Amino acid sequence: MATRQTQTLARSLLTPAVGLLFIWMIVPLALTIYFSTLHYSLLDPGSESFIGLENFRYFLTDPAFLASLQNTLVLVGSVLALTILLGIPLALLMDQPVIGRNFVRLMVIAPFFVMPTVSALVWKNLLMHPVSGLFAWLASLFHLTPIDWFNDLPLFAVILIVTWQWLPFATLILLTALQSLDEEQKEAAEMDGASAVSTFIYITLPHLARPITVVILIETIFLLTVFAEIYVTTGGGPGLSTTNIAFLIYSQALIQFDVGSASAGGLVAVVIANVVAFFLVRIVGRNLEA
């Protein structure tokens, strides 16, 4: 690809794909920006009118916005912390030679392949149901009062479900990283007199710094937009206690039928995602440098 001729050829061959992708992204973005400046209610079709930044003022001053922003951050932060704190010991266990290791690995990975709606339904009706759920039955065995998860601990219940879904991902990434740890390094540490705990702290954890960064960055992208689990289980409630930004935008558009405000919310979410990404890359991104 060195000569001028091949560069021209490469560019002209790439143009259709790049152009299509560009249109694919720019049209929805442009329309969202356009809608966000309109008074646009589905309950009142034909009354669209330009109102400037009024939708943004409305969305940002809505008390639901701050509550849902907080819920979003708590949800993302908790799930990240739980998947990594549980993922590391799980990956360490799965790295050990045990009988039926392949089967165990398959089982651990399984939740990742279950659709969010399905897993949310399973958790809601089979596990966390206060009357007929497995947890309620377990509690009754010990003569305890079953927990009404979605009324008493709604956000925690959602966090549990999302953690269950994302734990396999974290475990898998960390496991592959563990398997790439040079055996001779561990032996060298053993010769140097490091205990199992010291080897973990000084050799294994630094080796895992990069995969942990990858897990944090990738999970954050998806966790900022958690929707199905909330929609299926709590519907954002009780009150606003499980409404995150994604769910708030949904409720603006399709519960309150306010497309203009929802578009403004969508743009705010884009900004929030970028702010989060900026700080994440600042904090953990240097681990990615070779």
Add this chain to the structure above:
Amino acid sequence: MGQITLQGVQKSFGPVHIIKGADLEIADGSFVVFVGPSGCGKTTLLRLIAGLEDVSGGKIVIDGKNVVDTPPAKRGLSMVFQSYALYPHMSVRGNIGFGLKMAGLARDEINRKVEAAAATLNLTPYLDRKPRELSGGQRQRVAIGRAIVREPKAFLFDEPLSNLDAALRVQMRIEVTRLQKQLGTTAIYVTHDQVEAMTMADKIVVLNGGKIEQYGSPLELYERPANLFVAGFIGSPKMNFVTGELALQRGAATIGVRPEHLKIDRDGTGGWQGTIAVAEHLGSDTFLYVDAGPLGMLTARYIGELSLHAGDHVSLVPDPARIHRFDASGNALRN
């Protein structure tokens, strides 16, 4: 002190016997090289001594104490690995000092010892670099620094020079030998390269198929190989072996003559007749690969330049005092 004794050491992985009973006395301060073809068990034997593998039988005695149940760190040995196994996220200082840190030494004492070790190995300017910022030879020196800083009873080297290029290998070979003599610490060194073995060792252990074939000084092995395997393995180019009538005349099943002990006679009629298949002219030496008919291919070495070429007819006369005789089972026959 670093006297190591192996008594009937055995190792098997499942049904496979890797080490079939090794007995060895390693004197304090000596440089012992384990040499043998790949798969002969030399690295396994080293790992058994290090404690990275458990013995299946026998004793390993270090300074009078049986250590087979002692964990590696408590044996007072340190090891240089083939891949160096440096800790990639630690600086050179951190790498060299890690063992001391694990032993719970005070920070300033660690620094003092690390700096002393770095000075010995010319690593002082690199102390704050990460391993990935170092060249192969420097990494090698860091690995050695990590070994010497703990002042062990013995160093264990597992093919430490095999990742270096040829010129650097020769240089590091000399450095390692000099360092070992300077420190006076026992060293066990594993290699598959018989030149490394011959040049570095006080004593060589030749291993084959999990058995010790011979244990002795380099020249002992060269001059009096105990069997066909050692005779063929030590020395470069390889010793010539002749079987059949010529061997029987000397009361042996096989006789062996080293290439340098064959006198090359251009137009002689005595000795072993043949035609040169390939002639290698190195300036300092000339190697002739001679097709000697029923005797097979013979190699002859001449010190200096000899203007003979492929297709020329030569006669090779073995030095009668330097003929090695072996019985049918391959063991050397002594006069």
